Amino acid sequence: MEENQNKIKSFTDLMAWKAGHELVILIYRITKSFLKDEVFGLTSKMRRCVISITSNIAEGFSR
Numbered sequence: 001m002e003e004n005q006n007k008i009k010s011f012t013d014l015m016a017w018k019a020g021h022e023l024v025i026l027i028y029r030i031t032k033s034f035l036k037d038e039v040f041g042l043t044s045k046m047r048r049c050v051i052s053i054t055s056n057i058a059e060g061f062s063r
Contacts, residue, residue: 011061020053 011017027050031043 011058014057014061017054017057017061020050020057024050024054 008014027046031046034043
């Protein structure tokens, strides 16, 4: 019976996705305090990069 409880039904059940999501939240929190001059530079690049982690995990899961 425990086997059914441990089945992965969604990409959000994956430990890698959960860790990536925590990283997304952390990066958004950190970059919020960056200088406004960096919004279209470093801030944007960091946010896009970290979002791609969870996006790629979700895309790979659906295949």
